[in-house]
Amino acid sequence: MxxxxxxxxxxxxxxxxxxxxxxxxxxxxxxxxxxxxxxxxxxxxxxxxxxxxxxxxxxxxxxxxxxxxxxLSTTARARAGLGRTFQISALPMEFTVLQNVVLGALGQRGRAFRFFGNVMRDKALLARAEDALEQVGLAEFRSFVTAELSHGQRRQLEVAVALTLSPKAFLMDEP
Structure with a gap:
């Protein structure tokens, strides 16, 4: 076993x-x-x-x-491969779907606060984000502003953000 x-x-x-x-x-x-x-x-x-x-x-x-x-902190556990979604969504509603997922990918690199640089031109980050969006079925919504998504789509987006961390285990609170 x-x-x-x-x-x-x-x-x-x-x-x-x-x-x-x-x-x-x-x-x-x-x-x-x-x-x-x-x-x-x-x-x-x-x-x-x-x-x-x-x-x-x-x-x-x-x-x-x-x-x-x-x-260990939540961040350290996430970097170790423990993914999580929350009971109440905390996504930046003014960001696009793709920007939200890129932000998650930045967190995996440990540089979430570099978001306001030229990260939307980083091919590796974009590829990771696009892959996560494909996995949850939101690729066609990449340019939508998050506030325009339904509640269910926002939950899918949270999963995509967590997937950019390549989690070994995944905790979902009220999926």
């Missing part, structure tokens, strides 16, 4: 008296798909935030690709 790509070991998180996650242990192996199912307020988004690094667990461990990443 293959080794898990992502593991949580006894993850716990409380907010005062409210225990959002208690001793959550899971293994995700390459090629597997897992779903967290539960009612509103069950702690699904809190667990995803702990795995992605947006929220520190009170106790427990997150192991990704054989490495303890519990203390």
């Amino acid at each position: 293959t080794e898990p790509l992502l593991q949580t070991r006894a993850i716990c998180k409380s907010f005062g008296a409210l225990q959002a996650s208690k001793d959550v242990t899971l293994d995700l192996r390459p090629g597997e798909i897992h779903a967290l199912i539960g009612p509103n307020g069950a702690g699904k988004s809190t667990l995803i935030a702990q795995i992605s690094g947006a929220l520190s667990p009170d106790s427990g461990q997150v192991i990704f690709d054989g490495r303890d990443v519990t203390a």
Whole structure:
């Protein structure tokens, strides 16, 4: 059996008296798909935030690709190959679809704040962005302003942005 790509070991998180996650242990192996199912307020988004690094667990461990990443930032985990989409979209609505995906590709290079240079002429970035748009079925919308997309298309766009990081594992909060 293959080794898990992502593991949580006894993850716990409380907010005062409210225990959002208690001793959550899971293994995700390459090629597997897992779903967290539960009612509103069950702690699904809190667990995803702990795995992605947006929220520190009170106790427990997150192991990704054989490495303890519990203390690493969200950015460091993303660079290690942990992709993520969010429950609430945070895309710049005034950017085009292609610009949003190029911004994601820049993040993979660790240079997201160079966006205002001539990055739209960078052939490697454009190729990575175009490939991601093809994968999610939005290539024909590349020149649309993001605000013009439907909610579902924006969710697809978020996936395209995350794909530019070439993730080894992918967390999706309310896909």
